[in-house]
Amino acid sequence: MEYFPGFLALAFALVFLAAGATRWKGFGASSRLELVVAALTAVAGLAVARALMPWGEVSALLWLVPVAITAAGVAAAVWIWPFLPALRPDRPARRTVVFGSLNTVVLLAVVALFVL
């Protein structure tokens, strides 16, 4: 239970990396907005893990693993950015924007609740 935030951070970092680096259906980002949301989620996961993981019990160097994956995700995102549309063309813009906004609000709330 106490290591759960660390596993969560790792998972979110991997999802962000996959969003930028793969074209697999369901993993690769279909729009810049999805990429940004994945990036924000990864950063929120890192913030929560940093605050809640028992770093006295495990090596703090483990922190660098999700950080490195997130950094790789940023590289992939920069690379893919020009090839992505701002919003998914196959979905109504309003739906995409509302979903992205809600996601961001939830992330901010989680960070505010557990980190600040």
Next chain:
Amino acid sequence: MTTNRRPSPRRTERPTRRPPRRAVVAAVAALAVFAAGALVIPRPPQLSAETSGDDRLVAEVRRLLDGEGAVRDRLSVAVIDGAEVRTAHFGATDDTEYEIGSVTKTVTGSLLADAIDRGEVTGSTPLGDLLDVGGSAAASITLDELATQSSGLPRLPLSAGMIVSAIVANFRASDPYRSTLADLESDARASAVGEKQFLYSNFGFALLGQALVAAAGADDYEALAAQRVFEPLGMRDSYAPSSRDGLRDTAVEGLTATGRTAAAWTMGADSPAGSTRSTLADMVRYARAQLDGTAPGVAATEPRADAGESRIGFAWLTSDDVTWHNGQTGGYASWVGFDRDADRAVVVVNGSSVSVDDLGLALMEAN
């Protein structure tokens, strides 16, 4: 898929080894993110290097804690051998305030023994005579059963609110206890009562403390503990607040086991189970009075019932020859124990929520 890739270099152009500008930007961005992450690498607090007190004891404590890797910061230790008191402080002084957590239960146990001496209650007084718990199963629980942790009550009231509060508090490092006396009584009325065997219960001790407040006609638990335990022992820096408003200016925040700042546990109506704040100097007075038998309600230390592999008095546990209790809140941990045959007592108070039980026991047994 969009196709706005850069056109391939024409054959007539001289091949270049320079990577595309986007690759450079991507690499720089990744490096920047990694560097930022490395800059904020978690640095769990370590035991303070600022020490004072008995040099040998300081070295002994360092040796005992060496290599454990746990979050530590402020820590104070006292070893009492007869008339001799040796102390060791790490980032603290005799007057640094700590939460002693469940060691508060020994104060509540002393209050029960003292109330029995005063004729206010007996060990067999039922809870229902003192608190408004109606005709519930909890009404027939005796004060003796509450004090020896054999009331059949659960560790905490099993209400949805308490469970959610405990989970949120665990992640937010906040005080999970916010009950009023009315809440506590309501939880008692609703609570199932299990087997009358040892089951450590904060809920039970909260009810016991509030019952003793009612029996004494005191304003609240803080006033009762001050009047009957802290003041007679000269423990001027000890108090048991039940709200943040009751915190003194000397109250400092402790650290969670992950190194976060933890909110003070003042615990509302649950304060008899763990809200006392004290200093090493005061806890030395407390432990010494238990050791030499001069503490108010010292009969609380006498073992009366089985508690797993130990025996239990009014809160005080006895394992082999050592009578002890520990405590842990969101930001603190503590351990107090004594051995009358060896004429030794040990107090450990710690400014992070990491157990000091092993340290306390090791110091009890150290030559």
